[in-house]
Amino acid sequence: MSGTETVRMSLEAMATLLAPAHPDVVEQVLHAHDDPEGYVRTHADQLGERCIHEPVAELAWIALVDALFDHQLLAEFDWKEDPQEIRAQLSMLASRPSVDPWVLFEADEMSLPTHEFLTACGRHHRDVGAALAVLDIESDCYPVVCLRAAQVDELTELAGRAGYTARGLGS
Numbered sequence: 001m002s003g004t005e006t007v008r009m010s011l012e013a014m015a016t017l018l019a020p021a022h023p024d025v026v027e028q029v030l031h032a033h034d035d036p037e038g039y040v041r042t043h044a045d046q047l048g049e050r051c052i053h054e055p056v057a058e059l060a061w062i063a064l065v066d067a068l069f070d071h072q073l074l075a076e077f078d079w080k081e082d083p084q085e086i087r088a089q090l091s092m093l094a095s096r097p098s099v100d101p102w103v104l105f106e107a108d109e110m111s112l113p114t115h116e117f118l119t120a121c122g123r124h125h126r127d128v129g130a131a132l133a134v135l136d137i138e139s140d141c142y143p144v145v146c147l148r149a150a151q152v153d154e155l156t157e158l159a160g161r162a163g164y165t166a167r168g169l170g171s
Contacts (some may be wrong), residue, residue, distance in 0.1 A: 008033055010162035011060050017155060018068055018095075018145055025067040032063035039063065058137065061164045065135055065143045079140040083110050083117045090121060090132070095146040097130035104128075118142060122170025125149075136165040144169070 011029050019025035032039040036055030040047060046066055047053070056062075068074035075089035087102060087110075101124040109120045122132040131149040133156070134142050147155065152168040159166035 007060075007162045010158045011064065014155065014158045014162065014166075015064055015067070017151060017158070018064075018147060019071060019073055022067075022071050022073075025064070025071060025073075028067040029060050029064045033060040058164070061135070061162070062137060065137060068135075068145060069143075074135070074143055074145050077114060077118070077142045077144065079114055079142070081114045081142075083112065083114075086114070086117060086121065090144070090146065093146050097125060097128050097146070099128040099130075101125045101128045101130070114142070118144065119170045122168060124170070126170055131171075132169040133166050134169060135159070136167065 008030065011033055012026055015026040015029045031042070036059050039059060040052070040055055043063075043066070044053075047062070050062065052059070052062065065074060065076070069076060072092060072094040075086075075093060077086055077089070090096065091102070101121070104124040104127055105120070109117065112120060118132065118134075125132050125146065126149050129149055131147055131152045133145050133147065133152055135145060137143055152171070155166050156168065
């Protein structure tokens with residue numbers, strides 16, 4: 001199997017893993033991989049917000065992040081985000097756990113800096129059988145997905161095979 005086929009299969013598997021009820025996420029990611037120029041033309045406005053105006057090496061990875069965001073399966077946080085805003089956005093994810101991890105938080109955790117707060121969020125999500133993972137887009141933000149704790153290793157492995165980085169928070 002060629003490197004391009006491995007990357008394509010890994011991207012498809014990640015999109016399916018993170019958005020099983022949304023086959024259009026897979027289609028969007030594969031469009032970015034298979035036809036980068038066409039993808040940039042089709043999604044010029046959304047990509048323009050990221051200052052992407054022509055195909056870039058990580059286009060399919062960005063397409064995955066954007067497609068997951070569009071389906072409320074990903075929240076994207078600035079490097080200096082307020083913990084209350086993080087909590088609000090994570091609580092709105094369609095993939096959030098059915099058991100509320102927020103009851104496990106202590107008052108002093110609500111004043112942690114962004115990275116430390118996200119790590120605490122990851123720990124508490126694991127306590128209820130869920131997990132948070134960052135899809136690293138090499139920027140000063142944190143694109144965060146929520147999935148079953150048992151799926152984090154699969155996600156990180158698939159991301160690595162595709163040439164990208166996904167890492168669990170709070171593990």
